[in-house]
Amino acid sequence: MVLAGGQGERLHPLTKDRAKPAVPFGGIYRLIDFTLSNCLNSGIRKINVLTQYKSYSLARHLRMGWSVFNSELNEFLEVIPPQQRYTERWYQGTADAIFQNIYSLELERPRLVLILSGDHIYKMDYRELIRAHRDKEAGLTVACVEAPVNDARRLGVAQVDNDSRITGFQEKPLNPQPMPGDPEHCLASMGVYLFDCGVLVQRVIEDMKTDSDHDFGKNIIPRMIETDRVYAWNFKDENRKTVKYWRDIGTLDSYYDANMDLVQIDPLFNLYDEGWPVRTYQHQRPPAKTAFEEPGTGRTGNVFNSIMSSGCIVSGATVRRSILSPSVFVHSYATIEDSILMENVEVHRHARIRRAIIDKQVAIPEEEEIGYNSDIDRKRFTVTESGLVVIPKGMSLRNTP
Amino acid sequence: MQWSGRRVGDTYFKGDDATVKTVLVVEDHKHERILYERELTAEGYRVILAENGREALQKTQEERPDAVVLDINMPQMDGLEALGRILEAHHKTPVIINTAYSSYKGSFMSWAADAYVIKSSDLTELKDRLREALSRGETEGV
Numbered sequence: 260m261v262l263a264g265g266q267g268e269r270l271h272p273l274t275k276d277r278a279k280p281a282v283p284f285g286g287i288y289r290l291i292d293f294t295l296s297n298c299l300n301s302g303i304r305k306i307n308v309l310t311q312y313k314s315y316s317l318a319r320h321l322r323m324g325w326s327v328f329n330s331e332l333n334e335f336l337e338v339i340p341p342q343q344r345y346t347e348r349w350y351q352g353t354a355d356a357i358f359q360n361i362y363s364l365e366l367e368r369p370r371l372v373l374i375l376s377g378d379h380i381y382k383m384d385y386r387e388l389i390r391a392h393r394d395k396e397a398g399l400t401v402a403c404v405e406a407p408v409n410d411a412r413r414l415g416v417a418q419v420d421n422d423s424r425i426t427g428f429q430e431k432p433l434n435p436q437p438m439p440g441d442p443e444h445c446l447a448s449m450g451v452y453l454f455d456c457g458v459l460v461q462r463v464i465e466d467m468k469t470d471s472d473h474d475f476g477k478n479i480i481p482r483m484i485e486t487d488r489v490y491a492w493n494f495k496d497e498n499r500k501t502v503k504y505w506r507d508i509g510t511l512d513s514y515y516d517a518n519m520d521l522v523q524i525d526p527l528f529n530l531y532d533e534g535w536p537v538r539t540y541q542h543q544r545p546p547a548k549t550a551f552e553e554p555g556t557g558r559t560g561n562v563f564n565s566i567m568s569s570g571c572i573v574s575g576a577t578v579r580r581s582i583l584s585p586s587v588f589v590h591s592y593a594t595i596e597d598s599i600l601m602e603n604v605e606v607h608r609h610a611r612i613r614r615a616i617i618d619k620q621v622a623i624p625e626e627e628e629i630g631y632n633s634d635i636d637r638k639r640f641t642v643t644e645s646g647l648v649v650i651p652k653g654m655s656l657r658n659t660p
Numbered sequence: 661m662q663w664s665g666r667r668v669g670d671t672y673f674k675g676d677d678a679t680v681k682t683v684l685v686v687e688d689h690k691h692e693r694i695l696y697e698r699e700l701t702a703e704g705y706r707v708i709l710a711e712n713g714r715e716a717l718q719k720t721q722e723e724r725p726d727a728v729v730l731d732i733n734m735p736q737m738d739g740l741e742a743l744g745r746i747l748e749a750h751h752k753t754p755v756i757i758n759t760a761y762s763s764y765k766g767s768f769m770s771w772a773a774d775a776y777v778i779k780s781s782d783l784t785e786l787k788d789r790l791r792e793a794l795s796r797g798e799t800e801g802v
Contacts, residue, residue: 344744345741346745346748348748361768362768362769365767464747467748467751468751468772
């Protein structure tokens with residue numbers, strides 16, 4: 260069950276017209292591709308994606324990119340909007356989303372149910388999690404990762420005994436309890452929950468009978484510690500770097516940082532591992548290209564430490580440490596640095612862009628400057644705390660001062 | 661059967677005590693409705709009736725019963741759908757499924773009921789489960 264219904268308000272304006280899991284990432288992907296690729300790479304081929312707000316582009320992406328399941332083999336990826344079977348309300352919380360879709364579990368009658376988020380970036384072999392769950396004869400196993408104490412304030416934090424059994428759990432605690440022997444780190448929940456199906460149904464129904472936020476982290480897990488065998492599973496990272504990689508894309512700044520994790524010389528998050536392919540949908544497009552080599556005039560197509568997707572043309576312009584989604588066109592003498600340009604963005608001559616996220620179908624006029632004067636930027640665009648400029652999809656800049 | 665209460669409309673009261681609990685009985689068969697109404701009124705409950713799930717939701721909303729006795733096979737809206745809707749809108753109201761079939765125990769939504777009673781001419785079990793559900797509600801301060 261992939262929870263893909265969050266509003267993603269903190270990612271506004273990227274979520275102005277799309278659900279958070281459908282936000283483009285890393286040039287050619289959408290956020291949900293990483294979780295779904297984990298499923299595929301783990302042999303999980305019975306998937307329900309629970310959508311809610313602005314699900315049009317998400318549903319379209321899943322139809323175009325993820326129609327790889329064979330119903331004759333009992334495989335499926337179902338996109339399930341709220342059924343309003345029992346209520347006219349939208350999902351009150353993550354547990355309510357499961358409650359309102361109990362019927363879909365009843366049809367399938369699985370032994371285990373994996374609950375995932377559609378907006379996290381990580382590589383996990385869920386089979387390892389399932390093995391641990393069975394070994395411990397757990398009712399619920401929560402995938403956990405070490406996180407700095409400061410980050411843990413916006414996550415779920417677990418305390419475990421020597422056998423990895425969870426003895427305490429707090430969602431978004433003000434004072435996160437560090438791990439024994441490591442005052443700098445907490446054991447944080449990754450929002451990946453593996454339940455025995457019967458236990459899940461029972462606990463979700465019980466929770467519906469209480470005044471609660473109907474949230475797994477806030478309500479269900481803390482209560483289950485008293486009644487069930489709840490275990491933590493220490494994240495084994497298939498990314499295979501020294502530091503485990505898991506990102507919860509909560510804010511524009513964290514979205515930007517996670518993108519930039521892809522463009523280092525030895526990127527923190529490796530998209531090039533053939534043993535762990537990340538699937539997405541791509542149109543057929545011509546190859547990316549650069550044009551012009553005129554060192555004397557500065558009209559040379561240069562791209563450094565960047566991701567260039569298919570269909571891009573960098574013509575006599577310079578691009579540094581940036582991510583260009585498909586069909587981005589950068590004209591001569593323009594400079595782009597530390598930025599994310601989404602599909603069909605066109606940057607005209609002599610424009611200069613620095614630390615900006617430019618959503619699809621925006622044309623940057625000639626000699627325009629973005630990211631160089633935060634007072635001017637703030638009058639026109641969303642500017643984050645760290646000074647990142649975000650231009651929404653399709654915004655017209657022709658007549659703006 | 662000894663009738664010691666007074667009659668208001670279609671409803672019998674055993675007494676005027678404010679502690680009298682209201683039970684909504686949802687049942688599509690008329691003769692069964694009459695039976696439950698009499699038997700439960702004799703137990704000291706104020707009994708209100710509904711003929712299907714849709715009516716049950718309406719009565720739950722209007723009358724705020726202390727407990728619901730719910731059949732499953734009914735026209736318009738069945739008991740399982742009504743159960744889910746009662747849980748969403750009035751999650752503290754105990755619901756007792758009262759059906760001729762045991763097979764609905766396999767349905768996840770039936771797990772949301774406080775008790776599952778197989779219909780019988782002897783209403784002892786139904787009355788026992790009802791008493792338990794209502795006393796649980798009292799101790800939980802509902």
